[in-house]
Amino acid sequence: MPEAILTDLYQLTMAAGYFAAGKVQEKATFELFVRQLPPQRNYLIASGIQQAVAYLESFCFSDEEIAYVRGLPQLRHASPDFFDYLRQLRFTGDVFAVAEGTPIFPGEPILTVRAPIIEAQIPETYLLSMISFQTLVATKASRVVHAAAGRPVVDFGTRRAHSPQAGALAARAAYVGGCVGTSNVLAGMRYGIPVFGTAAHSWTQAFSSEQESFRQLQQLLGEHTVLLIDTYDTLRGARLAASIGRPLWGVRLDSGDLASLSRQVRAILDQAGLQDVKIMASGDLNEYKIQQLVAAQAPVDLFGVGTDLATSLDAPGLSAVYKLVELRTSAGVRFTAKLSDHKATYGAPKQVFRFADHDVIGCSWECLSCGETSEALLRPLMLSGKLVDDSVGDLRRAQERVRKALAKLPAELLSLEVSSRPWPVNLSQELLEINRKIRDSHQGEGA
Amino acid sequence: MPEAILTDLYQLTMAAGYFAAGKVQEKATFELFVRQLPPQRNYLIASGIQQAVAYLESFCFSDEEIAYVRGLPQLRHASPDFFDYLRQLRFTGDVFAVAEGTPIFPGEPILTVRAPIIEAQIPETYLLSMISFQTLVATKASRVVHAAAGRPVVDFGTRRAHSPQAGALAARAAYVGGCVGTSNVLAGMRYGIPVFGTAAHSWTQAFSSEQESFRQLQQLLGEHTVLLIDTYDTLRGARLAASIGRPLWGVRLDSGDLASLSRQVRAILDQAGLQDVKIMASGDLNEYKIQQLVAAQAPVDLFGVGTDLATSLDAPGLSAVYKLVELRTSAGVRFTAKLSDHKATYGAPKQVFRFADHDVIGCSWECLSCGETSEALLRPLMLSGKLVDDSVGDLRRAQERVRKALAKLPAELLSLEVSSRPWPVNLSQELLEINRKIRDSHQGEGA
Numbered sequence: 001m002p003e004a005i006l007t008d009l010y011q012l013t014m015a016a017g018y019f020a021a022g023k024v025q026e027k028a029t030f031e032l033f034v035r036q037l038p039p040q041r042n043y044l045i046a047s048g049i050q051q052a053v054a055y056l057e058s059f060c061f062s063d064e065e066i067a068y069v070r071g072l073p074q075l076r077h078a079s080p081d082f083f084d085y086l087r088q089l090r091f092t093g094d095v096f097a098v099a100e101g102t103p104i105f106p107g108e109p110i111l112t113v114r115a116p117i118i119e120a121q122i123p124e125t126y127l128l129s130m131i132s133f134q135t136l137v138a139t140k141a142s143r144v145v146h147a148a149a150g151r152p153v154v155d156f157g158t159r160r161a162h163s164p165q166a167g168a169l170a171a172r173a174a175y176v177g178g179c180v181g182t183s184n185v186l187a188g189m190r191y192g193i194p195v196f197g198t199a200a201h202s203w204t205q206a207f208s209s210e211q212e213s214f215r216q217l218q219q220l221l222g223e224h225t226v227l228l229i230d231t232y233d234t235l236r237g238a239r240l241a242a243s244i245g246r247p248l249w250g251v252r253l254d255s256g257d258l259a260s261l262s263r264q265v266r267a268i269l270d271q272a273g274l275q276d277v278k279i280m281a282s283g284d285l286n287e288y289k290i291q292q293l294v295a296a297q298a299p300v301d302l303f304g305v306g307t308d309l310a311t312s313l314d315a316p317g318l319s320a321v322y323k324l325v326e327l328r329t330s331a332g333v334r335f336t337a338k339l340s341d342h343k344a345t346y347g348a349p350k351q352v353f354r355f356a357d358h359d360v361i362g363c364s365w366e367c368l369s370c371g372e373t374s375e376a377l378l379r380p381l382m383l384s385g386k387l388v389d390d391s392v393g394d395l396r397r398a399q400e401r402v403r404k405a406l407a408k409l410p411a412e413l414l415s416l417e418v419s420s421r422p423w424p425v426n427l428s429q430e431l432l433e434i435n436r437k438i439r440d441s442h443q444g445e446g447a
Numbered sequence: 448m449p450e451a452i453l454t455d456l457y458q459l460t461m462a463a464g465y466f467a468a469g470k471v472q473e474k475a476t477f478e479l480f481v482r483q484l485p486p487q488r489n490y491l492i493a494s495g496i497q498q499a500v501a502y503l504e505s506f507c508f509s510d511e512e513i514a515y516v517r518g519l520p521q522l523r524h525a526s527p528d529f530f531d532y533l534r535q536l537r538f539t540g541d542v543f544a545v546a547e548g549t550p551i552f553p554g555e556p557i558l559t560v561r562a563p564i565i566e567a568q569i570p571e572t573y574l575l576s577m578i579s580f581q582t583l584v585a586t587k588a589s590r591v592v593h594a595a596a597g598r599p600v601v602d603f604g605t606r607r608a609h610s611p612q613a614g615a616l617a618a619r620a621a622y623v624g625g626c627v628g629t630s631n632v633l634a635g636m637r638y639g640i641p642v643f644g645t646a647a648h649s650w651t652q653a654f655s656s657e658q659e660s661f662r663q664l665q666q667l668l669g670e671h672t673v674l675l676i677d678t679y680d681t682l683r684g685a686r687l688a689a690s691i692g693r694p695l696w697g698v699r700l701d702s703g704d705l706a707s708l709s710r711q712v713r714a715i716l717d718q719a720g721l722q723d724v725k726i727m728a729s730g731d732l733n734e735y736k737i738q739q740l741v742a743a744q745a746p747v748d749l750f751g752v753g754t755d756l757a758t759s760l761d762a763p764g765l766s767a768v769y770k771l772v773e774l775r776t777s778a779g780v781r782f783t784a785k786l787s788d789h790k791a792t793y794g795a796p797k798q799v800f801r802f803a804d805h806d807v808i809g810c811s812w813e814c815l816s817c818g819e820t821s822e823a824l825l826r827p828l829m830l831s832g833k834l835v836d837d838s839v840g841d842l843r844r845a846q847e848r849v850r851k852a853l854a855k856l857p858a859e860l861l862s863l864e865v866s867s868r869p870w871p872v873n874l875s876q877e878l879l880e881i882n883r884k885i886r887d888s889h890q891g892e893g894a
Contacts, residue, residue, distance in 0.1 A: 011646055073671060129614055
């Protein structure tokens, strides 16, 4: 899978321009952050850091890619030296990031890249897409898991994800966010996530009778058997499952009124002495419907969530951006910001300090009660192009981090509705002062 | 990129079950279709067929994948022969599909797979995800392009797509739907789509003055130069661009009130004698905002659309399903359907007949005024595992197909709002009769 070329063309025209302007050695610092929370969200769970780093570690252009780029009209005036430069280009910079599974808030850098400007510029597109997608799904998963109030949630979303590849990444992020596993086999193999799944409606249809299909599945799966009982008629399916009996892990409902059906199915199973047989529910579920089922005390033991989870259906877009905040040239250090209406950003490299009841975004060199009362969230992940933190792929630890961090947030931020008291994120005096100066200098220039 | 294993676990447990039940030779027909139109949509544009076929052509499991699957608890009871079978498994079946870019409606098969049951079952997850995602984006693109009323639209969405890989596929589907090109370089290389892009805000920030950044870009890009003028102050940026003058293809606005700013910028450019210099607009655009800008006669010549397009933001999920409709066993042919409440499906392989003012879904062997007055939409794409239609990757033809087909639909279906008169889709008498019999036979069984 070619990846360096998986970028926006303007990254390459800018790269050619930086090269032509003699800026190859200038060191840029870019920060990736979210402008604002998506609808119905009180926090975000940072995710996708592992794939971001893997991309930077293997960053390079193939000859075929360079030949293609060279043939583009926009790069007709670029010098042959630029393409030689591109051919040998690797990522040699530093990366700082919050740990996978950290709750983050608007304006807080999730990831900071400090590298020679071309190396830092080209990855923008890939990093934004990878981190914002997984962050959306990890966040959604944490909401669904919270709504399930202790009942396990499994990701079933690949078939509705935005491409099969997105499905595997969604499975990963859903696990970080608190799901117990996924139906996605590739994600199981690649990320070590538990995989779940037994049979679909087509299985039932493929046999001349529902009864035969149930018996055949039981023969294959033994104690792992989960019978999907709604292919023809849910209650009839439940009675059939009860008559077949053990070994039987559970039954699955995938349509109809799940609150009412789950109660009737529970009664049928209990009457047959199958009190330990579980009921799984799936079918266009999301955190709101699960919260209702839980509130109605529907006897559902396990939830499967698909479309809503893998697409973050109610908030499928994240306003993540990647902004230049510092440039180190032979002339010195310059902090940079964008001053556009509604889209202004703050210059200077930053650190996020998490206190018990608020965050402070300061300059990266500040030390705001470090240690005792606050935690600095951005940690070094790559230095001079080399990974310096082996724990980046530890998803169990990331999942645990989410659980612990959310438990520390005020309960109202865990509500499915938008809280009237958002988590306070303040800016340090030094950061504000630096940005006042940046703004003044540009107003002076324009006057 | 492993792909056969990019599936739901239940496909593999069912495969093991079909194998154990001696059903390997049974030939299944599955149909991929959409249950209902997403919000605000009057039609869907079928897309992703090329990737679906490419997946089936290269379908196979690696030894590593088989070893992983073999170790899963759910497959503990599967026979060693099953894993040998999996190792040699290739797709040898037939595929029928509508042509890429065809408008389709609920219930109409987009793709039909007829193959030995295991070969037909395992691809479900991949096919659903690939086709539904690209269909969503191609549909969204067609709406955006319609709203732009002749002004070109470029896809800028990769950074907000659900993974970088989804971004490349979104670029492809957006082109099918009518966009003139994309910012995604990989999509340009892989699919032959025109690529667009010049510079970001970081380019402007990377120079000590906006003026220097503009001059440097002009030097590199010549007649392709597009100056992004809103980094600090849009009107000041416009005056600067005007003072720099030709060669200059255009300027880009990415923030603020685009209707008002585009008029002021147009006036600044015109006053400087730059009547031919174009204005491009971007920044959280969608079909609704573009329609407003066009209605307000904002002098925008070209639109760049990102998040909304690449995520199909207002309709990010598609209720696509893949259902078993026929099984051929040694005992004969059996048509199958799912009878669940709200999720019932129609059995028997189908064909879609498009007439001038309605569609009829009939059985695949029916001939409903073929030729003269209707077109049969499903055509053979693969036979016995081999591609039989080389035009599947011809995106220009697909784009042209969209344009012509939409021009034939009633104008109200092209509206951005839901039409009160949906396109009529009828079922043939024979199809209805077959399904009455399927339902009767199951009611008899349950009685």
